[in-house]
Amino acid sequence: METDLRLESSLWIGNKRYRAVLTGWHLKWTEADKKNGDKKTVSVPVAEVVGVENGRVEILPQKSVEDTDKDFTGGRSRSTYGLLWSLGRTQFSCPSRVLRDQWTNHLRTALKTHSPLRPHRLLVFINPFGGKKKGREIYHSLVAPLFELAGISSHVIVTERANQARDHLLKKDLTGFDGVVCVGGDGMFSEVLHGLIGRTQQEAGLCETDPAVTLQPCPLHIGIIPAGSTDCVCYATVGVIDPVSSALHIIIGDSQPLDVCSVHHASTLVRYSVSLVGYGFYGDVLAESEKHRWMGPLRYDYSGTVVYLSNRSYAGIVQYLPADPLLSSPKDKTRCLSGCNVCSRSTERLFPHTSDSGSLYSSHFSQYSNDSEGEWVSVEGRFRCVSITCMSSSCARSPLGLSPSAHLADGTGDLILVWDTHPLSFLKFLYRHTSTQDQFDLPFVEVHRVKAVRFSLPDGREEEVHEGIGELNRAIGGEEREYVDTVSRNGSQQQLAQSVVERETMNEHKTVAPILCGLCCKKTPAVSVWNCDGEILPFTEIFCRIHGQLVRLYARGIEDAAAMQNCSQESDKNKSRCITYK
Numbered sequence: 089m090e091t092d093l094r095l096e097s098s099l100w101i102g103n104k105r106y107r108a109v110l111t112g113w114h115l116k117w118t119e120a121d122k123k124n125g126d127k128k129t130v131s132v133p134v135a136e137v138v139g140v141e142n143g144r145v146e147i148l149p150q151k152s153v154e155d156t157d158k159d160f161t162g163g164r165s166r167s168t169y170g171l172l173w174s175l176g177r178t179q180f181s182c183p184s185r186v187l188r189d190q191w192t193n194h195l196r197t198a199l200k201t202h203s204p205l206r207p208h209r210l211l212v213f214i215n216p217f218g219g220k221k222k223g224r225e226i227y228h229s230l231v232a233p234l235f236e237l238a239g240i241s242s243h244v245i246v247t248e249r250a251n252q253a254r255d256h257l258l259k260k261d262l263t264g265f266d267g268v269v270c271v272g273g274d275g276m277f278s279e280v281l282h283g284l285i286g287r288t289q290q291e292a293g294l295c296e297t298d299p300a301v302t303l304q305p306c307p308l309h310i311g312i313i314p315a316g317s318t319d320c321v322c323y324a325t326v327g328v329i330d331p332v333s334s335a336l337h338i339i340i341g342d343s344q345p346l347d348v349c350s351v352h353h354a355s356t357l358v359r360y361s362v363s364l365v366g367y368g369f370y371g372d373v374l375a376e377s378e379k380h381r382w383m384g385p386l387r388y389d390y391s392g393t394v395v396y397l398s399n400r401s402y403a404g405i406v407q408y409l410p411a412d413p414l415l416s417s418p419k420d421k422t423r424c425l426s427g428c429n430v431c432s433r434s435t436e437r438l439f440p441h442t443s444d445s446g447s448l449y450s451s452h453f454s455q456y457s458n459d460s461e462g463e464w465v466s467v468e469g470r471f472r473c474v475s476i477t478c479m480s481s482s483c484a485r486s487p488l489g490l491s492p493s494a495h496l497a498d499g500t501g502d503l504i505l506v507w508d509t510h511p512l513s514f515l516k517f518l519y520r521h522t523s524t525q526d527q528f529d530l531p532f533v534e535v536h537r538v539k540a541v542r543f544s545l546p547d548g549r550e551e552e553v554h555e556g557i558g559e560l561n562r563a564i565g566g567e568e569r570e571y572v573d574t575v576s577r578n579g580s581q582q583q584l585a586q587s588v589v590e591r592e593t594m595n596e597h598k599t600v601a602p603i604l605c606g607l608c609c610k611k612t613p614a615v616s617v618w619n620c621d622g623e624i625l626p627f628t629e630i631f632c633r634i635h636g637q638l639v640r641l642y643a644r645g646i647e648d649a650a651a652m653q654n655c656s657q658e659s660d661k662n663k664s665r666c667i668t669y670k
């Protein structure tokens with residue numbers, strides 16, 4: 089194969105002559121008319137070539153093609169500033185049309201051979217209302233021209249309502265698509281996640297509601313074009329919030345597996361999460377922020393301050409099943425980077441080649457179904473917040489994230505327990521998220537690497553909740569509203585939807601109660617709400633299980649410092665960016 093693809097000839101870039109060679113994995117060109125010592129070679133990995141077109145092609149701001157006989161244009165992704173990628177474009181001239189056709193054909197074949205995961209056809213969902221409401225503009229001006237250059241055909245749907253993307257993925261024909269792209273924030277990603285996981289289990293005949301079931305990994309890749317408020321999934325898997333970089337990762341078919349946490353209540357599946365399942369502070373911030381959506385991304389800072397000032401803590405019982413401490417630890421000060429060893433070993437464990445040992449993982453989890461508490465650890469008390477995250481959850485507000493040493497794809501999550509403490513100590517904890525200072529090195533903070541977590545209220549709390557809600561209802565003249573369906577999807581899930589609706593009245597109030605009580609009535613509410621990747625959960629008592637590598641993203645994780653150092657040699661400006669993103 090290597091030898092078939094090899095091609096070598098003279099090529100011109102501008103008026104300089106180069107000796108160019110395609111070896112299969114690399115396209116290299118070296119100045120031909122210079123002394124040996126002065127010769128510079130440019131080497132482009134075929135895997136990073138975006139596309140090849142005949143003629144002289146301009147891409148931005150608008151595509152134009154000058155259809156000449158002896159030219160071809162190559163586009164490649166290249167890192168300009170650290171993790172920020174841009175499109176590099178080179179126009180080559182050949183001595184003859186025959187040679188030009190040979191070059192373009194060889195390059196296209198090399199692309200197919202060496203990057204099998206490159207998408208040909210994508211389903212794109214744009215949320216026109218996410219973040220600063222720029223989703224459409226971002227896609228059409230920055231992303232679509234790159235997809236076109238790469239020869240990707242895309243079917244674009246601008247959503248008209250929440251959950252449209254999820255419902256489409258659950259019900260419509262997806263034949264021929266290699267991946268699904270969401271243009272929006274974490275909420276939009278979550279819709280795609282639910283749609284794809286649900287669809288995959290439906291087709292595999294598996295029951296999503298049973299936490300003991302080993303779910304089937306999704307065959308379609310997910311691409312994220314960031315255009316939301318927090319964009320945590322994009323930040324934690326690509327390292328920057330930049331639509332062009334993300335589009336290039338999609339085009340070249342990068343692949344990053346991701347752990348997913350399923351959240352259950354009684355015998356129902358409530359939701360899936362990849363970044364944050366948070367009770368207490370983060371739940372209250374989300375509930376408060378929903379009233380201020382008009383503020384855009386700033387609503388979280390405003391609500392964060394309001395909730396901080398209301399100074400609350402909540403009683404709860406947290407039980408967790410620790411992960412194997414020999415594999416990794418949330419306090420080991422390592423970071424999950426591209427090609428991470430901990431995650432690679434996890435891939436071998438999760439997807440062993442022999443079908444016999446395939447049952448290892450599922451049998452291990454069978455202990456959930458019979459509720460064996462063997463290895464479970466239980467703690468009870470008052471918490472400022474309880475958070476579970478499957479990955480670092482880094483974002484612009486917190487560049488290292490909720491759990492800086494968490495892994496994207498190791499089959500575990502990190503449980504962060506922040507015990508009730510003095511308001512200033514809690515502020516110190518929050519503030520440490522904004523720097524490299526260790527937020528776990530505080531006496532009231534615990535972090536555990538886990539495979540599953542259960543949260544429940546101490547005895548009698550549920551009654552307090554009912555009483556509190558009754559009181560509140562009388563005070564504000566509350567009426568019953570219909571709960572907006574977040575999980576119902578099709579026939580097999582009707583029961584689940586029904587049970588959600590049945591609990592509607594109480595849950596609506598659980599959402600409003602903490603905020604109103606905290607701010608107006610000056611009474612500490614009994615319960616908070618769960619923030620699940622930006623959605624408020626309708627239940628307080630939940631059970632979470634981490635599913636290793638359930639989905640794959642078009643991303644490659646954060647590239648390590650050495651790779652970034654190369655780019656930093658280009659200019660001082662680059663250097664500062666590289667260090668920032670390290």
Ligand SMILES: CCCCCCCCCCCCC/C=C/[C@@H](O)[C@H](COP(=O)(O)O)NC(=O)CCCCCCCCCCCCCCC
Nearest residue numbers: 273274275316317318319320364392396486518521621622
């Ligand atoms: C004093 C500074 C404190 C900074 C604390 C920062 C911790 C940030 C951790 C963020 C983890 C994010 C996990 C991702 C969640 C998203 O899925 C989810 C949905 O995103 P979407 O709207 O884009 O769809 N986003 C969220 O739920 C947002 C959570 C954000 C919490 C921010 C809290 C800001 C706190 C400011 C406190 C200020 C105290 C000031 C006291 C005087």
Ligand SMILES: Nc1ncnc2c1ncn2[C@@H]1O[C@H](COP(=O)(O)OP(=O)(O)O)[C@@H](O)[C@H]1O
Nearest residue numbers: 218219247248249250272273274275276316317
């Ligand atoms: N057309 C639409 N109208 C209203 N809501 C939508 C629409 N499309 C998607 N949504 C919902 O909007 C929510 C927020 O979207 P997201 O893209 O995450 O932006 P943000 O990061 O600003 O919250 C998501 O939960 C999604 O389900």
Ligand SMILES: [Ca+2]
Nearest residue numbers: 347478495500
């Ligand atoms: Ca993980």
